[in-house]
Amino acid sequence: MARMHDDKIINLNIKRKDFEEVYLQGNQGSLLFSPSVKGKFITTVVVAFILVILFFFKDDLSKEKFGILYFVSFLFLLCAVYLSLAINKVSKWKKEVVKYLKTLENTEIYQIQFNTKVFKVNLNDKKETSLWTEFSAGEISDTFIGLEGKFNYMFPKKSMSEADFELLKVAVQKNVLK
Template sequence: MSEEKVIVLKPKRQDFEEIYFSGNQASLFLSPTTRGKTVTTIVVGLILLILFFFKDDFTKEKFGIFYFVSFLFLLCAVFLSVSINKVSRWKKQVNSYLIKLENCKIYEITFDNNFFTVNIDGEKETSEWKDFKYFDSSEKYLALEGKYSYMFPKKSMNEKDYSLLKQVLKKNIKE
Protein backbone atom coordinates (compact mmCIF):
# COMPACT_ATOMS: atom_id res chain seq x y z
CA MET A 1 0.00 0.00 0.00
CA SER A 2 2.44 2.62 -1.14
CA GLU A 3 -0.14 4.75 -2.92
CA GLU A 4 -2.50 7.03 -1.10
CA LYS A 5 -6.07 5.80 -0.50
CA VAL A 6 -9.04 8.10 0.01
CA ILE A 7 -12.32 7.18 1.68
CA VAL A 8 -15.18 9.65 1.41
CA LEU A 9 -17.68 9.62 4.26
CA LYS A 10 -21.28 10.73 4.06
CA PRO A 11 -21.91 11.85 7.63
CA LYS A 12 -25.42 11.96 9.01
CA ARG A 13 -25.93 13.37 12.46
CA GLN A 14 -28.23 10.51 13.42
CA ASP A 15 -25.54 7.91 12.69
CA PHE A 16 -23.10 9.64 15.03
CA GLU A 17 -25.74 10.26 17.72
CA GLU A 18 -26.65 6.56 17.82
CA ILE A 19 -23.09 5.79 18.84
CA TYR A 20 -22.16 8.78 20.99
CA PHE A 21 -25.38 8.82 23.01
CA SER A 22 -25.98 5.07 23.35
CA GLY A 23 -26.41 3.55 26.80
CA ASN A 24 -27.49 6.71 28.64
CA GLN A 25 -24.16 8.40 27.85
CA ALA A 26 -25.89 11.78 27.56
CA SER A 27 -27.92 11.45 30.77
CA LEU A 28 -26.63 13.80 33.44
CA PHE A 29 -27.56 11.56 36.38
CA LEU A 30 -27.53 8.06 34.84
CA SER A 31 -24.55 8.12 32.47
CA PRO A 32 -21.82 5.55 33.17
CA THR A 33 -19.74 8.37 34.69
CA THR A 34 -22.41 9.59 37.12
CA ARG A 35 -24.62 6.56 37.84
CA GLY A 36 -22.64 5.29 40.85
CA LYS A 37 -22.30 8.75 42.35
CA THR A 38 -26.04 9.41 41.91
CA VAL A 39 -26.98 6.17 43.67
CA THR A 40 -24.50 6.80 46.50
CA THR A 41 -25.79 10.36 47.00
CA ILE A 42 -29.40 9.14 47.13
CA VAL A 43 -28.56 6.37 49.64
CA VAL A 44 -26.60 8.73 51.91
CA GLY A 45 -29.41 11.30 51.57
CA LEU A 46 -32.00 8.72 52.66
CA ILE A 47 -29.85 7.71 55.64
CA LEU A 48 -29.50 11.40 56.57
CA LEU A 49 -33.27 11.86 56.27
CA ILE A 50 -33.91 8.88 58.55
CA LEU A 51 -31.39 10.19 61.07
CA PHE A 52 -33.03 13.61 60.91
CA PHE A 53 -36.42 12.13 61.87
CA PHE A 54 -34.87 10.31 64.84
CA LYS A 55 -32.45 13.05 65.94
CA ASP A 56 -34.49 13.75 69.09
CA ASP A 57 -33.72 10.21 70.31
CA PHE A 58 -29.94 10.74 70.11
CA THR A 59 -27.87 11.37 73.17
CA LYS A 60 -25.22 14.09 72.99
CA GLU A 61 -22.53 11.44 72.46
CA LYS A 62 -24.34 9.93 69.45
CA PHE A 63 -25.20 13.25 67.82
CA GLY A 64 -21.81 13.14 66.03
CA ILE A 65 -23.23 10.44 63.78
CA PHE A 66 -25.72 12.96 62.41
CA TYR A 67 -22.94 15.45 61.65
CA PHE A 68 -20.76 12.75 60.07
CA VAL A 69 -23.55 11.58 57.75
CA SER A 70 -24.31 15.21 56.89
CA PHE A 71 -20.67 15.66 55.92
CA LEU A 72 -20.77 12.46 53.82
CA PHE A 73 -23.90 13.70 52.03
CA LEU A 74 -22.24 17.02 51.25
CA LEU A 75 -19.14 15.22 49.97
CA CYS A 76 -21.23 12.92 47.76
CA ALA A 77 -23.17 15.91 46.39
CA VAL A 78 -19.92 17.71 45.49
CA PHE A 79 -18.51 14.65 43.68
CA LEU A 80 -21.81 14.18 41.87
CA SER A 81 -21.88 17.81 40.73
CA VAL A 82 -18.31 17.54 39.41
CA SER A 83 -19.26 14.43 37.41
CA ILE A 84 -22.43 16.08 36.09
CA ASN A 85 -20.33 19.04 34.98
CA LYS A 86 -17.93 16.68 33.17
CA VAL A 87 -20.80 14.93 31.34
CA SER A 88 -22.37 18.28 30.48
CA ARG A 89 -19.12 19.59 28.97
CA TRP A 90 -18.65 16.36 26.99
CA LYS A 91 -22.21 16.56 25.69
CA LYS A 92 -21.68 20.18 24.65
CA GLN A 93 -18.46 19.28 22.78
CA VAL A 94 -20.15 16.37 21.01
CA ASN A 95 -23.09 18.56 19.98
CA SER A 96 -20.81 21.24 18.55
CA TYR A 97 -18.89 18.55 16.64
CA LEU A 98 -22.17 17.11 15.32
CA ILE A 99 -23.27 20.56 14.15
CA LYS A 100 -19.94 20.90 12.35
CA LEU A 101 -20.49 17.51 10.66
CA GLU A 102 -24.07 18.35 9.78
CA ASN A 103 -22.94 21.37 7.78
CA CYS A 104 -19.80 19.88 6.20
CA LYS A 105 -19.45 19.44 2.46
CA ILE A 106 -16.27 17.33 2.49
CA TYR A 107 -15.46 14.56 4.97
CA GLU A 108 -12.73 12.26 3.84
CA ILE A 109 -10.04 10.00 5.22
CA THR A 110 -6.72 9.76 3.42
CA PHE A 111 -3.99 7.29 4.33
CA ASP A 112 -0.82 5.65 3.09
CA ASN A 113 2.03 3.69 4.71
CA ASN A 114 3.11 6.60 6.90
CA PHE A 115 0.24 9.01 7.48
CA PHE A 116 -3.46 9.12 8.33
CA THR A 117 -5.34 12.34 7.51
CA VAL A 118 -8.91 13.38 8.22
CA ASN A 119 -10.24 16.28 6.16
CA ILE A 120 -13.43 18.03 7.21
CA ASP A 121 -14.17 20.96 4.87
CA GLY A 122 -10.50 21.70 4.33
CA GLU A 123 -9.51 21.42 7.99
CA LYS A 124 -6.96 18.62 7.89
CA GLU A 125 -5.62 16.69 10.86
CA THR A 126 -2.65 14.54 9.93
CA SER A 127 -1.11 11.90 12.18
CA GLU A 128 1.60 9.35 11.77
CA TRP A 129 0.47 5.80 12.43
CA LYS A 130 2.70 5.62 15.51
CA ASP A 131 0.69 8.50 17.05
CA PHE A 132 -2.31 6.20 17.54
CA LYS A 133 -2.36 4.22 20.76
CA TYR A 134 -5.64 2.33 20.47
CA PHE A 135 -8.03 1.06 17.83
CA ASP A 136 -11.50 -0.39 18.41
CA SER A 137 -13.88 -1.90 15.91
CA SER A 138 -17.44 -3.03 16.31
CA GLU A 139 -20.33 -3.78 14.01
CA LYS A 140 -21.40 -0.12 14.19
CA TYR A 141 -18.18 1.92 14.12
CA LEU A 142 -14.39 2.17 14.05
CA ALA A 143 -12.67 4.21 16.76
CA LEU A 144 -9.11 5.51 16.98
CA GLU A 145 -7.39 7.12 19.94
CA GLY A 146 -4.09 8.92 19.98
CA LYS A 147 -2.87 12.40 19.10
CA TYR A 148 -6.35 12.92 17.66
CA SER A 149 -9.33 10.70 18.43
CA TYR A 150 -11.87 9.65 15.85
CA MET A 151 -15.01 7.60 15.53
CA PHE A 152 -16.29 6.60 12.10
CA PRO A 153 -19.79 5.06 11.90
CA LYS A 154 -20.15 2.14 9.54
CA LYS A 155 -23.30 3.75 8.10
CA SER A 156 -21.27 6.75 6.89
CA MET A 157 -19.30 4.74 4.33
CA ASN A 158 -19.88 1.84 2.01
CA GLU A 159 -19.10 -1.75 3.05
CA LYS A 160 -15.97 -2.01 0.89
CA ASP A 161 -14.44 1.18 2.36
CA TYR A 162 -15.34 0.09 5.90
CA SER A 163 -13.59 -3.26 5.42
CA LEU A 164 -10.53 -1.62 3.86
CA LEU A 165 -10.25 0.92 6.67
CA LYS A 166 -10.64 -1.79 9.29
CA GLN A 167 -7.86 -3.88 7.71
CA VAL A 168 -5.54 -0.88 7.44
CA LEU A 169 -6.15 0.09 11.06
CA LYS A 170 -5.47 -3.46 12.26
CA LYS A 171 -2.25 -3.55 10.27
CA ASN A 172 -0.91 -0.13 11.29
CA ILE A 173 -1.96 0.24 14.92
CA LYS A 174 -0.10 -1.98 17.33
CA GLU A 175 -2.02 -2.64 20.52
Protein backbone atom coordinates (compact mmCIF):
# COMPACT_ATOMS: atom_id res chain seq x y z
CA MET A 1 0.00 0.00 0.00
CA ALA A 2 1.15 3.53 -0.73
CA ARG A 3 2.63 5.56 2.09
CA MET A 4 0.93 8.72 3.37
CA HIS A 5 3.51 11.07 1.82
CA ASP A 6 2.61 9.65 -1.62
CA ASP A 7 -0.93 11.01 -1.24
CA LYS A 8 -2.00 13.92 -3.39
CA ILE A 9 -4.40 16.38 -1.76
CA ILE A 10 -6.74 18.74 -3.59
CA ASN A 11 -8.79 21.28 -1.66
CA LEU A 12 -11.91 22.36 -3.52
CA ASN A 13 -13.19 25.93 -3.36
CA ILE A 14 -16.94 25.51 -3.03
CA LYS A 15 -19.23 27.82 -4.95
CA ARG A 16 -22.69 26.40 -5.50
CA LYS A 17 -22.88 28.19 -8.87
CA ASP A 18 -19.90 26.20 -10.19
CA PHE A 19 -21.64 22.90 -9.37
CA GLU A 20 -25.00 24.11 -10.75
CA GLU A 21 -23.36 25.05 -14.06
CA VAL A 22 -22.21 21.46 -14.54
CA TYR A 23 -25.24 19.61 -13.16
CA LEU A 24 -27.86 21.76 -14.87
CA GLN A 25 -26.13 22.48 -18.18
CA GLY A 26 -27.99 21.98 -21.43
CA ASN A 27 -31.50 21.78 -19.94
CA GLN A 28 -30.51 18.80 -17.77
CA GLY A 29 -32.97 19.89 -15.09
CA SER A 30 -35.84 20.74 -17.44
CA LEU A 31 -38.76 18.37 -17.03
CA LEU A 32 -39.81 18.57 -20.70
CA PHE A 33 -36.63 19.51 -22.54
CA SER A 34 -33.87 17.59 -20.75
CA PRO A 35 -31.94 15.28 -23.10
CA SER A 36 -33.63 12.15 -21.71
CA VAL A 37 -37.18 13.56 -21.99
CA LYS A 38 -37.13 15.80 -25.07
CA GLY A 39 -37.57 13.02 -27.66
CA LYS A 40 -40.40 11.38 -25.72
CA PHE A 41 -42.11 14.76 -25.30
CA ILE A 42 -41.92 15.58 -29.02
CA THR A 43 -43.15 12.10 -29.98
CA THR A 44 -46.09 12.38 -27.58
CA VAL A 45 -47.04 15.81 -28.98
CA VAL A 46 -46.88 14.51 -32.57
CA VAL A 47 -49.00 11.45 -31.75
CA ALA A 48 -51.47 13.68 -29.85
CA PHE A 49 -51.70 15.98 -32.88
CA ILE A 50 -52.39 13.01 -35.19
CA LEU A 51 -55.01 11.72 -32.75
CA VAL A 52 -56.77 15.11 -32.64
CA ILE A 53 -56.86 15.24 -36.45
CA LEU A 54 -58.22 11.69 -36.63
CA PHE A 55 -60.80 12.53 -33.97
CA PHE A 56 -62.05 15.53 -35.98
CA PHE A 57 -62.41 13.36 -39.09
CA LYS A 58 -63.76 10.27 -37.33
CA ASP A 59 -67.14 10.66 -39.03
CA ASP A 60 -65.42 10.40 -42.42
CA LEU A 61 -63.66 7.11 -41.51
CA SER A 62 -65.24 3.94 -42.80
CA LYS A 63 -65.98 1.17 -40.28
CA GLU A 64 -62.95 -0.78 -41.60
CA LYS A 65 -60.61 2.17 -40.99
CA PHE A 66 -62.05 3.06 -37.57
CA GLY A 67 -59.43 0.77 -36.01
CA ILE A 68 -56.80 3.38 -36.91
CA LEU A 69 -58.35 5.71 -34.34
CA TYR A 70 -58.07 2.99 -31.66
CA PHE A 71 -54.50 2.19 -32.68
CA VAL A 72 -53.37 5.84 -32.53
CA SER A 73 -55.19 6.22 -29.18
CA PHE A 74 -53.24 3.24 -27.86
CA LEU A 75 -50.00 4.71 -29.25
CA PHE A 76 -50.77 8.04 -27.53
CA LEU A 77 -51.40 6.27 -24.22
CA LEU A 78 -48.12 4.36 -24.57
CA CYS A 79 -46.21 7.56 -25.37
CA ALA A 80 -47.82 9.34 -22.42
CA VAL A 81 -46.77 6.55 -20.04
CA TYR A 82 -43.15 6.60 -21.27
CA LEU A 83 -43.13 10.39 -21.07
CA SER A 84 -44.42 10.38 -17.48
CA LEU A 85 -41.80 7.80 -16.46
CA ALA A 86 -39.02 9.91 -18.00
CA ILE A 87 -40.32 13.09 -16.34
CA ASN A 88 -40.51 11.29 -12.99
CA LYS A 89 -36.89 10.11 -13.36
CA VAL A 90 -35.65 13.64 -14.15
CA SER A 91 -37.72 15.04 -11.28
CA LYS A 92 -36.18 12.62 -8.78
CA TRP A 93 -32.68 13.30 -10.12
CA LYS A 94 -33.23 17.05 -9.88
CA LYS A 95 -34.45 16.76 -6.26
CA GLU A 96 -31.29 14.80 -5.37
CA VAL A 97 -29.09 17.39 -7.08
CA VAL A 98 -30.83 20.28 -5.29
CA LYS A 99 -30.48 18.43 -1.97
CA TYR A 100 -26.75 17.87 -2.64
CA LEU A 101 -26.26 21.50 -3.69
CA LYS A 102 -27.86 22.64 -0.42
CA THR A 103 -25.29 20.58 1.53
CA LEU A 104 -22.55 22.45 -0.33
CA GLU A 105 -23.80 25.83 0.91
CA ASN A 106 -22.44 25.22 4.42
CA THR A 107 -19.33 23.31 3.41
CA GLU A 108 -16.15 24.21 5.20
CA ILE A 109 -14.04 21.24 4.04
CA TYR A 110 -14.19 19.62 0.62
CA GLN A 111 -11.02 17.73 0.02
CA ILE A 112 -9.89 15.01 -2.37
CA GLN A 113 -7.01 12.80 -1.31
CA PHE A 114 -5.63 10.00 -3.45
CA ASN A 115 -2.65 7.81 -4.18
CA THR A 116 -2.06 4.93 -6.59
CA LYS A 117 -4.55 2.62 -4.83
CA VAL A 118 -7.05 4.68 -2.81
CA PHE A 119 -9.35 7.64 -3.55
CA LYS A 120 -10.82 9.57 -0.60
CA VAL A 121 -13.28 12.43 -0.40
CA ASN A 122 -13.74 14.47 2.78
CA LEU A 123 -16.87 16.63 2.85
CA ASN A 124 -17.20 18.39 6.22
CA ASP A 125 -15.42 15.50 7.98
CA LYS A 126 -17.75 12.95 6.36
CA LYS A 127 -15.14 10.77 4.69
CA GLU A 128 -15.74 8.34 1.84
CA THR A 129 -13.00 5.96 0.75
CA SER A 130 -12.87 3.93 -2.44
CA LEU A 131 -10.27 1.88 -4.19
CA TRP A 132 -9.62 3.10 -7.72
CA THR A 133 -10.74 -0.34 -8.91
CA GLU A 134 -14.22 0.28 -7.45
CA PHE A 135 -14.94 3.00 -10.02
CA SER A 136 -16.82 1.60 -13.01
CA ALA A 137 -16.73 4.76 -15.14
CA GLY A 138 -15.18 8.17 -15.35
CA GLU A 139 -15.70 11.25 -17.46
CA ILE A 140 -13.36 14.12 -18.16
CA SER A 141 -14.54 17.26 -19.92
CA ASP A 142 -13.39 20.86 -20.17
CA THR A 143 -15.64 21.81 -17.24
CA PHE A 144 -15.58 18.85 -14.82
CA ILE A 145 -14.30 15.41 -13.86
CA GLY A 146 -16.86 12.76 -12.93
CA LEU A 147 -16.46 9.35 -11.32
CA GLU A 148 -19.02 6.55 -10.93
CA GLY A 149 -18.73 3.59 -8.62
CA LYS A 150 -19.46 2.78 -5.01
CA PHE A 151 -19.76 6.57 -4.66
CA ASN A 152 -20.45 9.02 -7.51
CA TYR A 153 -18.58 12.29 -7.78
CA MET A 154 -18.51 15.34 -9.99
CA PHE A 155 -15.76 17.90 -9.47
CA PRO A 156 -16.09 21.20 -11.40
CA LYS A 157 -12.90 22.55 -12.92
CA LYS A 158 -13.74 25.99 -11.48
CA SER A 159 -13.55 24.58 -7.94
CA MET A 160 -9.84 23.87 -8.13
CA SER A 161 -6.65 25.30 -9.54
CA GLU A 162 -5.59 24.47 -13.09
CA ALA A 163 -2.68 22.39 -11.71
CA ASP A 164 -4.99 20.43 -9.38
CA PHE A 165 -7.44 19.80 -12.24
CA GLU A 166 -4.61 18.42 -14.39
CA LEU A 167 -3.36 16.28 -11.48
CA LEU A 168 -6.83 14.77 -10.93
CA LYS A 169 -7.33 14.36 -14.68
CA VAL A 170 -4.11 12.35 -15.03
CA ALA A 171 -5.02 10.18 -12.01
CA VAL A 172 -8.50 9.43 -13.40
CA GLN A 173 -7.08 8.64 -16.85
CA LYS A 174 -4.47 6.33 -15.34
CA ASN A 175 -6.69 4.57 -12.78
CA VAL A 176 -10.23 4.56 -14.22
CA LEU A 177 -10.13 5.24 -17.96
CA LYS A 178 -7.23 2.83 -18.66
